[in-house]
Amino acid sequence: MLFRSLAVVSSFGAESAVLLHLVAQVDPSVPVLFLETYKHFPETLAYRDELIAHLGMTGLQIVEPDAEELAKKDENGLRWSWDPDGCCEIRKVQPLARALLHFDASLTGRKGFQSATRAGLPRFEIDRTDAQGRLKINPLASWDKDAIEAYMVEHGLPRHPLVSQGYPSIGCAPCTSK
Numbered sequence: 001m002l003f004r005s006l007a008v009v010s011s012f013g014a015e016s017a018v019l020l021h022l023v024a025q026v027d028p029s030v031p032v033l034f035l036e037t038y039k040h041f042p043e044t045l046a047y048r049d050e051l052i053a054h055l056g057m058t059g060l061q062i063v064e065p066d067a068e069e070l071a072k073k074d075e076n077g078l079r080w081s082w083d084p085d086g087c088c089e090i091r092k093v094q095p096l097a098r099a100l101l102h103f104d105a106s107l108t109g110r111k112g113f114q115s116a117t118r119a120g121l122p123r124f125e126i127d128r129t130d131a132q133g134r135l136k137i138n139p140l141a142s143w144d145k146d147a148i149e150a151y152m153v154e155h156g157l158p159r160h161p162l163v164s165q166g167y168p169s170i171g172c173a174p175c176t177s178k
Helices: 016-026 042-055 067-073 084-100 145-154
Strands: 006-009 032-035 060-063 105-107 124-127 134-137
Touching: 006 016, 006 084, 016 042, 016 145, 032 084, 060 084, 067 084
Parallel strands: 006 032, 006 105, 032 060, 105 134
Antiparallel strands: 124 134
């Protein structure tokens, strides 16, 4: 596979600053894909803008769901309440798949300690969700919570404001709890 282009996928959640800082040290113009689900906490959107400015990153790309698909399948915006997987499909999975068609590889902030399904997460994998077979790189796969925290402190990285309010992980507002 010939490698031509790379994007970072970021939720701008609780630990996103670490991966983004690592990337910014190498090339602050790398595209950073942010999935605008229209269900984020206002604090997440403010944090996204603060962190991008703090790190001097210039490649932020806002990825939105298809407006027609959203109107047809989630006309009242409440799909999350009765079909959270369907909501994610429309607002995250499909838009990300479309955005990644323009890249040969993606960097993620996924870590093995985040869940049982991520235990043993490889640093490199081939994402076969489309015919392209894109390289997915998980540079933080083996990092634990202590390593993440130490890196944040060492580099004086700004924290997501909801972490101090008791949110260990931050996604869309309707599906995130303390």
